[in-house]
Amino acid sequence: MDRRRVVITGLGAVTPVGLTASESWQAVKDGVCGIAPITQFDPTGMKVHLAAEVKGFDPANYMTKPEAKHMGRFTQFAVACAKEALADAAFDPAQADLDRCGVIIASGIGGLSITESEHDRGKEKGWDRVSPFYIPMGICNMAAGQVAILSGFKGMCSCPVTACAGGTNAVGDAFHYIRDGYADAMLCGGTEASVTPLAIGGFTSMKALTQAEDPARASIPFDAERSGFVLGEGAGMLLLEELDHALARGARIYAEVVGYGATCDAYHMTAPRPDGSGGAKAMALALADGGAVPEDVDYINAHGTSTRLNDAGETAAVKTVFGSHAYKLAMSSTKSMTGHMLGAAGAVEAIFTALSLHDGFLPATIHYQTPDPECDLDVVPNEGRSVEIRYAMSNSLGFGGHNGSLLMKKWEA
Incomplete structure (x- = not known):
C-alpha cells in the first residue's frame, strides 16, 4: 500500500497562556509564563501552591448552558478546541464523507474533579444519590465522544490513556490512520483539567511536583536547580488531512506530519x-x-x-x-x-x-x-x-x- 501524505490544516488550543492556538503561540513566542498561585481551590496547608491554570475560560462562549452542565471541564476544553480547529481549517463537515473522518483525543485523568465532588456527595447523602451524569461526564473517552457528536465524524473514535504521552500518541495514531488509507481527516489531540486537591496531593506525595513559591523558578527544564514539574491544564486539537483531500478544498497547510x-x-x-x-x-x-x-x-x-x-x-x-x-x-x-x-x-x-x-x-x-x-x-x-x-x-x-x-x-x- 502506498503511504499517503498527511498535513495539518487546522489548530485549536486552550492553554495556561492563551484561549486560542494563535493567542497561545504568540504568548510562547513572547516568553510569557502561565504559572501562578492556584485559584481553583484553596491550597492552604498543602506543600504546593503553584499551577499553570487556564485563565478566563467561559464555557458559554462555546456551548449552551445545558451542554456545559453535562460536560466536565476537560471535555469543555476539547469541544472549544475542536470548534476552533474546524473553523481555522475552514472545514465544513456537511461537505465531507463523515464515515472517512474520525476523532482521537487523549486524556490522562479525565474528570477527576467530578470524581472528587461526587465522592463527597455520595458520602454525605448516600451512594445512590450520586449524579446520573457522573460516569458519562467523568470517563476519559468522553471528550472524544463529545467532539465526534459535535463534528458528526463517524469514523474511528478513540482515546489513548497513556499518561503524559497521550496527546502525542493521539496525533501519531491519527497520522498513521490517514497515511495508511483508513480515513481522510482526523481531529486529534489531548485534553486535561486536573488542577484539583487530589491530583496536587497525589503528585506531591510522590515528590513529582516542585514546591517552589516563585513562578519564575518553578518550571525550569534543564536547569540544575530544577525540582519537579508544575501541574498544568488545557487542551490542543489538530485537524489532520490526507494531502489531496486538503488540496482539493484549497486548505491552508501549516506543516506535514512525516514520522x-x-x-x-x-x-x-x-x-x-x-x-x-x-x-x-x-x-x-x-x-x-x-x-x-x-x-x-x-x-x-x-x-x-x-x-x-x-x-x-x-x-x-x-x-x-x-x-x-x-x-x-x-x-x-x-x-x-x-x-x-x-x-x-x-x-x-x-x-x-x-x-x-x-x-x-x-x-x-x-x-x-x-x-x-x-x-x-x-x-x-x-x-x-x-x-x-x-x-x-x-x-x-x-x-x-x-x-x-x-x-x-x-x-x-
Missing part, C-alpha cells in the same frame, strides 16, 4: 530508564518512519518536564540518536511556560512544533539560569529565535514508560 515512533521502557511505574533508551528508540523510529536522517532535524520540542530524571534522560536519549548533531540542533521545553498539561501536553506541543516550522521560530526555555552538565544541549535559553527550519520533532515521555515522538516537516508544495 511517528512509540515505545515502552518496560522498566518502572514512574521513572524513565536512566539511559533514555526507550525515548531514544521512539525518536529513531520516528526518523525511520519519516525517511529522515538525524542531520535533517533542526529543532526538538522536548518533553522537558523540569524533573531531575526526565531532563537528564531525555538529553541522553537525544545524544544517543543524533550523535554529534545533537550539539547542532536546538531543543527547548515550552513547559517552562505552560507547565505540564499531562494528557494534553503532547498535543499542545505538537501545535507549537508545527507553528515553529510554519513561522520559522524556535520557542525558548524561559527562566533558565543554572546550567546542568547532564543537560548540555542548546535549550534556547530565555529568548526565542527566528530561524528557518525544515524538520522538527516533538517528544513525550509518560508514566508507565510510554514514549512517543512525532516528526514534522515544513510544508513545501
Whole structure:
C-alpha cells in the first residue's frame, strides 16, 4: 500500500497562556509564563501552591448552558478546541464523507474533579444519590465522544490513556490512520483539567511536583536547580488531512506530519530508564518512519518536564540518536511556560512544533539560569529565535514508560 501524505490544516488550543492556538503561540513566542498561585481551590496547608491554570475560560462562549452542565471541564476544553480547529481549517463537515473522518483525543485523568465532588456527595447523602451524569461526564473517552457528536465524524473514535504521552500518541495514531488509507481527516489531540486537591496531593506525595513559591523558578527544564514539574491544564486539537483531500478544498497547510515512533521502557511505574533508551528508540523510529536522517532535524520540542530524571534522560536519549548533531540542533521545553498539561501536553506541543516550522521560530526555555552538565544541549535559553527550519520533532515521555515522538516537516508544495 502506498503511504499517503498527511498535513495539518487546522489548530485549536486552550492553554495556561492563551484561549486560542494563535493567542497561545504568540504568548510562547513572547516568553510569557502561565504559572501562578492556584485559584481553583484553596491550597492552604498543602506543600504546593503553584499551577499553570487556564485563565478566563467561559464555557458559554462555546456551548449552551445545558451542554456545559453535562460536560466536565476537560471535555469543555476539547469541544472549544475542536470548534476552533474546524473553523481555522475552514472545514465544513456537511461537505465531507463523515464515515472517512474520525476523532482521537487523549486524556490522562479525565474528570477527576467530578470524581472528587461526587465522592463527597455520595458520602454525605448516600451512594445512590450520586449524579446520573457522573460516569458519562467523568470517563476519559468522553471528550472524544463529545467532539465526534459535535463534528458528526463517524469514523474511528478513540482515546489513548497513556499518561503524559497521550496527546502525542493521539496525533501519531491519527497520522498513521490517514497515511495508511483508513480515513481522510482526523481531529486529534489531548485534553486535561486536573488542577484539583487530589491530583496536587497525589503528585506531591510522590515528590513529582516542585514546591517552589516563585513562578519564575518553578518550571525550569534543564536547569540544575530544577525540582519537579508544575501541574498544568488545557487542551490542543489538530485537524489532520490526507494531502489531496486538503488540496482539493484549497486548505491552508501549516506543516506535514512525516514520522511517528512509540515505545515502552518496560522498566518502572514512574521513572524513565536512566539511559533514555526507550525515548531514544521512539525518536529513531520516528526518523525511520519519516525517511529522515538525524542531520535533517533542526529543532526538538522536548518533553522537558523540569524533573531531575526526565531532563537528564531525555538529553541522553537525544545524544544517543543524533550523535554529534545533537550539539547542532536546538531543543527547548515550552513547559517552562505552560507547565505540564499531562494528557494534553503532547498535543499542545505538537501545535507549537508545527507553528515553529510554519513561522520559522524556535520557542525558548524561559527562566533558565543554572546550567546542568547532564543537560548540555542548546535549550534556547530565555529568548526565542527566528530561524528557518525544515524538520522538527516533538517528544513525550509518560508514566508507565510510554514514549512517543512525532516528526514534522515544513510544508513545501
